[in-house]
Amino acid sequence: MNTVNINSSINNNIIENNNSNGLDLQKNFLSLLMAQIKNQDPTDPIKNTELTSQLAQINTATGIEKLNNTVGKFSNKINQSQNIQVSSLIGHHVMIPSSQIVHTKGIETEYGMELINDTTKVNIKITDDKGQIIYIKEMKNLKAGIYTFIWDGKNLDEEEMKTAKYNVAVVAQNKNKEIPVQVLSKALVNSIITSSIDPIIDLGAMGTITLSKIRKILK
Numbered sequence: 001m002n003t004v005n006i007n008s009s010i011n012n013n014i015i016e017n018n019n020s021n022g023l024d025l026q027k028n029f030l031s032l033l034m035a036q037i038k039n040q041d042p043t044d045p046i047k048n049t050e051l052t053s054q055l056a057q058i059n060t061a062t063g064i065e066k067l068n069n070t071v072g073k074f075s076n077k078i079n080q081s082q083n084i085q086v087s088s089l090i091g092h093h094v095m096i097p098s099s100q101i102v103h104t105k106g107i108e109t110e111y112g113m114e115l116i117n118d119t120t121k122v123n124i125k126i127t128d129d130k131g132q133i134i135y136i137k138e139m140k141n142l143k144a145g146i147y148t149f150i151w152d153g154k155n156l157d158e159e160e161m162k163t164a165k166y167n168v169a170v171v172a173q174n175k176n177k178e179i180p181v182q183v184l185s186k187a188l189v190n191s192i193i194t195s196s197i198d199p200i201i202d203l204g205a206m207g208t209i210t211l212s213k214i215r216k217i218l219k
Contacts, residue, residue, distance in 0.1 A: 086199050086211060089189045094201075095148065095216040096209050098185035101126075103153055105163045112148040112184035114215055119172045119179050126151060127167045134161060142172075146184070146216050184215055 095112050103109045113124070119142045126135035134155035153161050172179040187206040192199055198210040 093218040094214045095184040099183045109151045110186040114146045114182040116180040121173045123171045
């Protein structure tokens, strides 16, 4: 009579290679279990602890598969929801990290900054492509956070500046210590590519940027 070594566990590699889901694993386990019981040595019958251990291995594999399926479905729903929310940004203005602003003559231009820490003094300068200072703004005692400002488009002599790109430089200090600061520029969302993990935002003349880099959504 053929015998089965009941002191060794089920070969899980065979099970994993020949079956693709938890139900098949359970059926395979029951078949092997029946073969073990049928061919076991009467003088050394299979022990309950061995059955429990083998069943636990099957249940673990089944549980992991169910968990993976659940997580996968949940992840897909999150991605779908995110894509819907991201698509709603089309046609809206956002603030993005950029030291360059696009100004249209006769129209006020919005820009901003993000302060990492509290400050005692902040100095903002707007210059043209030749490096000439055309606008200065000074502020005191600002808390850490995101701020937006309006430039009326006029230089220090109250003259209307032409339509062009201008540079913004910000120096922030807390007493005598310089504080990290990020200049922000206003941009219009034209379209969005949601196929990547971090959606790509098309900002027209301002180029493209990933969703995670948008610092503020304007009303």
